[in-house]
Amino acid sequence: MSVRRLAEDQFQPVGFSFNEENAVWAEATIAKYPEGRQQSAVIPLLMRAQEQDGWVTRAAIEFVADKLSMPYIRVLEVATFYTQFQLKPVGTRAHVQVCGTTPCMLRGAEDLIKVCKSKIHHDPFELNEDGTLSWEEVECQGACVNAPMVMIFKDSYEDLTPTQLEHIIDRFQAGKGSDITPGPQVDRIYSAPAGGPTTLTEEIVVQKAKIEPAPVAEAAVPPANAARPVTTTDETNPALKTPADGKSATPGGPDVKAARKSAKPASDEIKETISETAAADAAGKGTKAQKAPVAGQLSLDDKNRPAGIDKPATPDDLKMISGVGPKIEGILNGLGIYTFAQIAGWQKAEREWVDGYLKFAGRIERDDWVKQAEALARGGEAEYIKVFGKKPR
Structure with missing residues (x-):
């Protein structure tokens, strides 16, 4: 950077x-900034x-410093750091x-400098x-893709040839720089481009x-001129029959609520069936009955499923194995896997079964669970x- x-x-004014x-x-402008x-x-x-006098004088620097208590x-x-500030009289x-x-420079800046030397003055900063x-x-003015370029006061002129710069200088010399x-x-x-x-x-x-809308059954769409059914009588809606005590029944009455409560969603029935199957399977293997989360589609009765054990008083922290997080640890515990020794003893078929059960696509082999365990x-x-040369996890 130049001195x-x-x-x-x-040249300095008083x-x-x-x-x-x-x-x-x-x-x-000063009022725009917070106090302090x-x-x-x-x-x-x-x-x-600078815009007022054409350049930054020593007196202007001192004036600004006093005004801002600097x-x-x-x-x-x-003032000396930024090249936008002119420290001596300029054109x-x-x-x-x-x-x-x-x-x-690669795109012809040296030729532009030659134009300035011939049209203005041989030396820089000279009038x-x-x-x-x-x-x-x-130094760089931030339009490298449009090189070469010059700046005149606040405006940049890019993609220049020596002939174009000569024309620009002539227009400014004639007081018609705004034409460019x-x-x-x-x-x-x-x-x-x-x-x-x-x-x-x-x-x-x-x-x-x-996206075509799903077909709607014809019975669900009544004709446009069909009268809306009236469902306020005891015959048309049994749930609204007047009870013996004479109190009017409501759609959310105890009879309806009881009926809703007794009807179990299909998802609950599926969950119960899965839990019962897992418990029976665990009991058949001599393990403590647990509700094993179903992470994949493999059968829990598969012969390659690793043998489980009852939960020991102090189970190992399986999360110390790289690749096992809290969720995976819970699934393994649900299968009766609680210790490092169990995992260390897995054979290839057992590793493949667990890998498929967890839908890991070979992750157990890649992370080498057995060696870690x-x-x-x-x-x-x-x-x-x-x-391994590092702490687990």
Whole structure:
């Protein structure tokens, strides 16, 4: 980054203050920041000072510092860091900042610098004879895809050729810089491909699948002119018959509620059947009857199902095996699997049965549950670390 210093004393004015319009603007800008954070307005105030005088003077830096109760050095740091702040007089009609960073350099920035040297002055920051133009080379200005580029005050001009830059400088020299539209100087929109889009140029119509409504039984749709049935008599609706005590019956009365309560949903019947089957199976194997969650479609009577045991007083923490979480541990416990030793003793057929039951698609083999269980059964966490080089889970 280039060294940036304030202009020599001979160029520095005696004092600085905002004009009436800018003074009102400055107060409104400072008021936007929370109490105690007014110093955050330093950049906009410096920029407004530059717009008023054309460059940032020492007097302007001190004025902004006093207004924001900041040390002079802190405001000087800001002014010298950002290349948008001009620290010495620049052209009154245009100060051309040529990007010289790699993308622009590869696309012809050096030729643009040659134009500036020939049209303005050989040296950067030096004014032309009329004092209306100046130039400098700066770091990346953020439009690399449209390289090479220059900035003139707040506007960027991109995709430049030396001839185009000559034309732009001439227009600013004549006081007609507003005739030039900022942005890309070729046939492109912002950073879109030059010459227009090259892909996805045709409209693509996506056909949505038509979902037909489910057929409705004819009996469920009465004719349009059919009279609505009256269901308020005892004959048409037995549930509304007047009880012997003379109290009127309601749709939510005790008779109806009792009928609803007695009717079990089909899902409850299925759950009971599964639980009874699991309990009977466990009892037949000499295990404690448990409600084993049905995680897959394999039969609990399969000969390859691992043998279960009664729940010991202190079951092993199966979650120490990588791949076993609280839910899987609960399913294994439901199958009568409580210890590392049980898992360590699984044969291939038993591993495949459990893998299919859990719908793991080979995960038991990939995670090597048997080897993990062997280490944990043999020496707990210490043995696991010795074998695998890390703590379990």
